[in-house]
Amino acid sequence: MLIVDKERCTGCGVCEANCAFGAIEVVDGIAVVGDACTLCGACVESCEFDALTIEGAEKSVQMDLESWSGIWVYCEFRGGNLATVALELLGVGRTLADARGVKLVAVLIGSETGDSAEKLIGHGADIVYRADDPALHYFTDEAYGAILTELIRKKKPEVVLAGATAIGRSFFPGVANALGAGLTADCTQLAIRAGDGALLQTRPAFGGNIMATIECPGSRPQMSTVRPNVMKQLEFDPSRSGEIIDIDLAPAMLKSKVRVLESVVSDSDDVNIQESDILVGGGRGLDTEKGFTLIRELARSLDGSVSASRAVVDAGWIGYPHQVGQTGKTVAPKLYIACGISGAIQHVAGMQSSETIVAINRDENAPIFNVADFGIVGDLFEVLPKLISKIEEHRKS
Known part of the structure; x- marks a missing residue:
């Protein structure tokens, strides 16, 4: 207050x-x-x-910062597989650990995790703490949070990272609160400052209008969540060796007031745009919902998927699963074609990691051209039919 x-x-x-x-x-x-x-x-x-x-803002400053050491990554395991963001975080975690000269630790929580621990080592981890128990088959905030909190209290890592997924966003703040630690959400860049080891956590702020770098110099651990498809994962190295440590789980740690009866995967035909190599995005420049007919046709000709800006999702022209941006999904396809998208910073934050960006817009001053590798200034209703025709001709030849 x-x-x-x-x-x-x-x-x-x-x-x-x-x-x-x-x-x-x-x-x-x-x-x-x-x-x-x-x-x-x-x-x-x-x-x-x-x-x-x-009121209540006074916080005690930890005086034993030197006793906290190591870079940790919570590696999300769901549906029998490691989440891709877990491997991406090991990539940036490896960079941070090398800069500090410390171990990179992966925390694996779940049931029937198989060879996932070995996979984490191959992707950069030095140590894997594994909590594998049938009671952990379904995710619950209480059980997963209790395990991670207890591990952090015992081992005292200086940095703990997690993916900004539904699971990470659900239980990670509770862990930070239990530890009295600072937590920066939805980071897009991470770096370690030489000397004091402060984690420099950069994220969009004030509606994406500025990029803020946040640090927690007086407390440990330093905790961050990172959106999927922002960091680059390391190639799997089968020759890497590491240590796998199975955690002894006290019965109290597995208890939860929530009992999951069933996990149901949506049978929607919406494609997961985060897994597509080619995305064709539509924005307000389509004029009406009917404009997406051309977008879908171009996407089909390229064997790609359809994405969209927030403006057209809010207008009801297409569903939220297709939204790219700060309030949507972060994507990193090999090819991103932005059609009638102006290039607001909130949208760019969600697609700027694409390998190749092509922008089509009638406004030559549209901000999207500042991040595009190739730009076409023109009416998309004239450009797209010609582009589709050329692609179809090439495919038939």
């Missing part, structure tokens, strides 16, 4: 000017806090009269 000391407040208006959320207003010479306040603390730092404080 943001508290205003009325005796110290001078009504200077600096806090009002510095609030990015418009949550503070000076009324009758006193700052008044509205419901839009997010407790970001910007106003507290800008007040030279110390008239603003955040």
Whole structure:
């Protein structure tokens, strides 16, 4: 809660000017806090009269930071397989561990994990902590969270990473809260600062309008979630060797107030765009929902999948599973064709890792051309039919 000391407040208006959320207003010479306040603390730092404080914001600073060592990655295991994001995180984790001169540890939790631990070693892990038990067949926040929390308390890693998936977003904040640790969500870049070992965690902020780098210099572990398809995984190396340690699980750690009766996989015919090598994306430039007929035709001719910007999803032209961007899915196909997409930073954040980007837009000043490898300035309703025709001719020859 943001508290205003009325005796110290001078009504200077600096806090009002510095609030990015418009949550503070000076009324009758006193700052008044509205419901839009997010407790970001910007106003507290800008007040030279110390008239603003955040109740409960005082945190104890850990003084034994040197006793925390190692880079850990929670490696999500679901449906009998490792999540791709787990291998991607081992790639960046290997870089961080080498920079710190420490071990890279993978944490594997699930049931009937098979040779997954060996696979994690081949993709960069030095040590794998494995919790394999029938009671862990279905994910629950309590059981998975209790296991990871206990491991962190005992082994004291300096950095712990997880994928920003439905599972990671569900239980990772609870682990951070139990440990009193900071957690930065949806990171797009990670780096270690030489000297103090601070994890530099970069993520979009303020609706994607800026990129903020966040650090937690006074506490450990430093925890981050990373969106899928942002980091590059290392090639599997069968010659790598490592240590696999099976965790002794106390019965209390496996208990949960939630009992999963069944896990049902959606039978929707929507393609997982995160697994497609070729994506054809449609934006507001399609004018109407009917414009997606051309997008689908181009995607079929390329054996690709259809994606979209948030604007057309919000308009109801296509379903959310196709949405690319900060509030949608992060993709990294070999080819991304953006048709009638202006290139707002929120959308670019979700597709900028594509190997080749082709932009088609009638506006030559559209921001999408700043990230495109190839650009076509023109009416997509004239360009796409010709492009489809040429592709079909090539396929028949």
